[in-house]
Amino acid sequence: MSDRASNSSERQDSRQEGAHFKRSMQTRHLVMLSLGGVIGTGLFLSSGYTVQQAGPVGAVLAYLVGGIVAWLVMMCLGELAVHMPDSGAFSAHASRYIGPGTGYMVAWMYWLTWTVALGSEFTAAAVFMGRWFPDIPGWYWSGLFAAVVFGVNAFTSRFFAESEFWLSLIKVIAVVVFVVVGAGAIIGWVPLQDASGASVASPGLSAFWGEGAMSPSLLAIGTTLLAVMFAFSGTELIGIAAGETVDPARNVPKAIRATLWRLILFFVGTIIVIAALLPQSQAGLSQSPFVAVFQRLGVPGAADIMNFVIITALLSAANSGLYASSRMLWTLSDQGTLPKSLGRLNKRGIPMNALLLSMIGGFGALFSSIYAPETVYLVLVSISGLAVVVVWMAIALSQLNFRRQYLREGGRLEDLVYRTPFYPWVPLIAFAACLAACIGIAFDPQQRVALYFGVPFIGLCYLMYFLHQRKAAQPPAYPNTAAEEKRA
Numbered sequence: 001m002s003d004r005a006s007n008s009s010e011r012q013d014s015r016q017e018g019a020h021f022k023r024s025m026q027t028r029h030l031v032m033l034s035l036g037g038v039i040g041t042g043l044f045l046s047s048g049y050t051v052q053q054a055g056p057v058g059a060v061l062a063y064l065v066g067g068i069v070a071w072l073v074m075m076c077l078g079e080l081a082v083h084m085p086d087s088g089a090f091s092a093h094a095s096r097y098i099g100p101g102t103g104y105m106v107a108w109m110y111w112l113t114w115t116v117a118l119g120s121e122f123t124a125a126a127v128f129m130g131r132w133f134p135d136i137p138g139w140y141w142s143g144l145f146a147a148v149v150f151g152v153n154a155f156t157s158r159f160f161a162e163s164e165f166w167l168s169l170i171k172v173i174a175v176v177v178f179v180v181v182g183a184g185a186i187i188g189w190v191p192l193q194d195a196s197g198a199s200v201a202s203p204g205l206s207a208f209w210g211e212g213a214m215s216p217s218l219l220a221i222g223t224t225l226l227a228v229m230f231a232f233s234g235t236e237l238i239g240i241a242a243g244e245t246v247d248p249a250r251n252v253p254k255a256i257r258a259t260l261w262r263l264i265l266f267f268v269g270t271i272i273v274i275a276a277l278l279p280q281s282q283a284g285l286s287q288s289p290f291v292a293v294f295q296r297l298g299v300p301g302a303a304d305i306m307n308f309v310i311i312t313a314l315l316s317a318a319n320s321g322l323y324a325s326s327r328m329l330w331t332l333s334d335q336g337t338l339p340k341s342l343g344r345l346n347k348r349g350i351p352m353n354a355l356l357l358s359m360i361g362g363f364g365a366l367f368s369s370i371y372a373p374e375t376v377y378l379v380l381v382s383i384s385g386l387a388v389v390v391v392w393m394a395i396a397l398s399q400l401n402f403r404r405q406y407l408r409e410g411g412r413l414e415d416l417v418y419r420t421p422f423y424p425w426v427p428l429i430a431f432a433a434c435l436a437a438c439i440g441i442a443f444d445p446q447q448r449v450a451l452y453f454g455v456p457f458i459g460l461c462y463l464m465y466f467l468h469q470r471k472a473a474q475p476p477a478y479p480n481t482a483a484e485e486k487r488a
Contacts, residue, residue: 037234
């Protein structure tokens with residue numbers, strides 16, 4: 001089994017007629033791709049709401065727990081991605097080590113997640129551009145950004161990786177500056193201002209003790225924890241990109257380690273700064289907490305700076321989303337459950353047909369968000385919200401089954417370039433935590449709708465796979481007897 005898996009990249013390259021995925025991504029590309037998929041509007045816009053709901057201490061705890069669960073899942077994905085660096089990633093792993101029906105379901109749910117994201121990112125980017133260009137219709141910006149993102153993905157995987165590197169770098173720099181300057185204000189080195197511009201004393205870390213530091217409602221904290229786990233989604237993009245990475249055995253583990261500690265540092269550091277410098281009554285969804293804190297720090301043009309950063313974050317997320325969704329369609333085609341035309345690669349190693357279909361799906365999500373926000377779009381968002389946790393569960397279970405099968409077939413642990421530590425506890429805890437999040441959704445009236453639509457969609461995926469397999473197994477209803485006699 002070890003020899004077969006070690007040749008997975010060669011098998012993948014030979015699947016297409018003369019075309020193959022180009023291994024051109026380096027560690028820095030993987031790190032920024034993962035960061036770009038995670039650091040987005042959830043951090044720049046919704047982090048203040050998290051503090052408001054759970055309190056400063058509750059919000060920090062929620063982000064710590066969410067980061068730990070993401071770390072557990074990524075350690076599971078690391079072993080799978082290094083041993084089998086397929087562009088199909090966790091869908092291919094789930095097909096192999098859980099069942100082909102589960103792999104089919106995972107691919108469609110993940111495709112839908114990013115396709116819905118495409119529509120929402122293009123719509124939001126147009127809204128933010130309206131701050132500077134109020135007279136230009138929003139559809140103009142949505143179309144322009146869609147064309148740019150499609151062009152970036154359609155050129156080469158290296159060009160995509162470079163563009164995502166620089167887009168993500170802008171967001172990372174904004175977060176680092178926010179945390180560093182905010183820490184200086186907490187200590188008292190950077191002066192604070194009130195609404196009139198007068199200097200005020202730094203509150204320090206007083207927000208983390210006393211009344212309001214922790215939400216009295218455990219349900220509110222639990223609900224926040226569910227949202228935080230969704231906020232860490234995107235780290236799994238490393239697994240998808242492994243099939244197009246130079247030396248994945250070396251670069252994937254490095255990227256996973258570098259990404260996760262940065263994410264935890266960025267998210268927790270951001271929450272500490274927001275909770276310490278922004279009164280809890282002012283933390284919410286009325287404006288970006290980054291803008292509010294920068295204004296208290298007296299940063300000129302804070303709103304315009306963050307407007308630019310948020311637009312960058314939206315384009316980065318759309319860039320990553322189109323890449324991920326097209327690779328999911330390629331996986332389904334490679335597994336024989338979609339037409340082979342969707343798995344065809346051009347001479348640059350790009351699945352152009354899958355890219356086009358994913359972009360069309362993104363436009364469909366965009367139009368549904370405008371014309372059917374309370375019906376079609378609500379269903380799509382609900383399913384995509386649940387999809388991330390389901391994908392993480394599939395990753396954990398795939399690694400658990402892979403290790404069992406690997407050892408059962410005579411494989412040696414020392415031959416695994418990257419090993420998930422503390423096996424089997426890491427995949428078991430990761431799976432249990434994600435399952436608990438799914439169950440917890442049922443107790444939150446606002447998020448319960450995800451189960452209403454997500455669970456039937458999962459069942460529909462299994463049904464469609466079963467029907468496809470049943471049809472493929474049936475002989476032709478009317479065999480061509482004349483042709484058969486001629487061949488005989």
